[in-house]
Amino acid sequence: MRIIAALAVCGIVLAGCGDDTGVPSAAESTSPASGGTRSPPQPQTHTPSATSTAATPGKRTGTVIKSANSQFGKMLFDGTGQAIYIFDKERTTKPECYGACAEAWPPVLTEGTPIAADGTRASLLGTAMRTDGTIQVTYGDHPLYFYAHEAKNEVKCHNIRGFGGLWLVVTPRGRAAAP
Secondary structure (H helix, E strand, C coil), X not given: CHHHHHHHHHHHHHHHHCCCCCCCCCCCCECCCCCCECCCCCCCCCCHXXXXXXXXXXXXXXXXXXXXXXXXXXXXXXXCCCECEEECCCCCCCCCCCCHHHHHCXXXXXXXXXXXXXXXXXXXXXXXXXXXXXXXXXXXXXXXXXXXXXXXXXXXXXXEEECCEEEEEECCXXXXXXX
């Protein structure tokens, strides 16, 4: 019964971020580099393991956090172009998104000190320990997340309510973009 409830909640969140096919509408499908409309991408699931740069034995490198243009102005992306969000329910650096929430909104993880690039501030970057021992990137004292069903360079879930809070893109100043 608990699994059915979790799947129902995920379905509500997923439906809010795209149509029932999982492909965003033309208004939702824009490139952060150009800010323009592009062809709808193939549905894609983002996995947390792709968030960190590859670590070689004995050397751990941090996740790159950069800013780029989007339909919501300048916002944060990881080094591969995956859009980054904050969860307004979280008022501290302590992550509160676990289970079904973290499946829909995977945390931005790192294996080393996060790296500020392209318009982000190193002074706003930080980390928080998750209950499973992984390290989540924070920015402006907010834990950072991806949306699991977005392609690279796609922003379709800003100002979306789910899991008891609002999901918002984050600006290079460390604040939520205007809804």
